[in-house]
Amino acid sequence: MGNVNLATYAKNTWCPGCGNFAILNSIKAVFGALIEEGFPKEKIVIVSGIGCHAKIADYINVNSFYSLHGRVVPVCEAIKLANPDLKVIGFAGDGDTYGEGLEHLIFAAKRNVDINIIIHNNRVYGLTTGQYTPTSPLGFKGRSTPKGTTEYPINPLELMLSSGASFISRGTSHGMELLKKIFKEAIMHKGFSLVDVLQVCVTYYNMYEYYDKRVYELEGHDLADYNKVLAKIREWDYNNDSKIALGVFYKKERPVFEYAFKDKKINTDLKIKELLNDRA
Template identity: 40%
Template sequence: MSFTPLRDDDAEREPTDKSAFTPGIEPQATWCPGCGDFGVLKALKGAMGDLGYTPEEVLLVTGIGCSGKLSSYFESYGYHSLHGRALPIARAAKLANPGLEVVAAGGDGDGYGIGGNHFIHTARENHDLTYIVFNNEIFGLTKGQTSPTSPKGHKSKTQPHGSAKDPVRPLSLALVGGASYVARTAAVNPNQAQEILKEAIQHDGFAHVDFLTQCPTWNKDAKQYVPYVDVQQSEDYDFDITDRREASAMMHDVEDALHDGEVLTGRFYHAPDRPSYGAEKRAQGDLPEDPLAERYFDDDADWERSYDLLDAHR
């Protein structure tokens, strides 16, 4: 392991070979045939390659579930965390070493259920990282239970008479929470998916990507999320993604449409001028200009211990 210095985002970077993000000894993927998770993996590799990253510059933090296996099939620094806990780990890593490009990933149960509180507050604080949520409207790894995004009336092992709950609205939740980049894409639209992930990774702040990933094994109701419509390419939709009110109204329509059988994807909100949490804390002097992670590689570094901060309370 080596320290990754703060990169110059203004420097010209040549694309790298995306195959560098395939592990040298490639593990056999255990996702089911036809699973949308393959689309996330392909889009993420392509995005990192197009942006000129190398595996040593990237940290991928995953949660639990089918989506949690992503870090096993993606060559970079990786951390397979607990259910719903990918975001606090990703936040800490980015604050300690802002030179890393940090990506967190989890499923809809992981991100919008048990990890929902972390999701809201990571968005509120605008941490500089990308959060990909594999949204298949089901708990897949545990064999088909109703999830936070399952539509009302959806029947499953845990809701045999149909869910009585309205589903979570992921895009609206991200916007209300405070995310500064919000988008939705789908595994069946690989070109759009790769471009949206590139934008999310380049964004300086919290970028949330709701990634529709079909589950042909446990959620046949969702089919393949086709046909889909790219709202930026359609003449039927005209809204300003930098206007919070217009974005909110559009997100509400998009989330209604999904459960009416119409899949609308694209970029829905972007606030490029909002400072990230790390930038705010460095400006206040609460974080050192030199990354904390650098101290691990400097034998002469002056370490501050937590017990030194507690002296006043003894």
């Protein structure tokens, strides 16, 4: 974090051992480094939803907007459209944005709005005490499913790839060095970036041991080859017992929405062919 102090007066109420601390400390370190490098602090805006994760807005001393459950993404989009000079980072829950707000996520990825969305994916509703979410595994036993869920989870990275996201990555709350690296790269990416963080909820779904045994870091794969990336994304489907890859899965440059939207000249200059080739 260097010399930049981003602490606030708010009392932290997360459970001891919660994976949210790793996200908080990693992002504070990244913001601190950006500010030290000369990026103006007043141009950073964070947005959160509703859930345990959302309290992060109270714990970082930058501009923030504490929004509604499921509405992190549209608030980020609106801020970015109003002022494209801002760096807009949204912190959302898995219930929050893979559930209630999913359609917003899909369309922000499709439009390639230049925002960064970080998902605190603890695969459970933490704040409301342990119900299942779209990424809970089959058979998950929680408050609303005492005999176990009968649904398979979604693979959010696969969904993001098919929706057109131009940066897709995954980290865990047990690996802060990698998390910092991914956060920085995602924030600097020009276009829609998603970071799915396997954030452990020690109280309702403690997966530290499970993840520690399975995670490995991605190395040297072709970040722009759609089919190879898809195969890598499908290796772990949030339900099977395979190894779990971490790092950046996909990265591609393509025109961002806010400039195409704002500047008619750029809009007419968009090369349709380039856009069509984008999925090749």
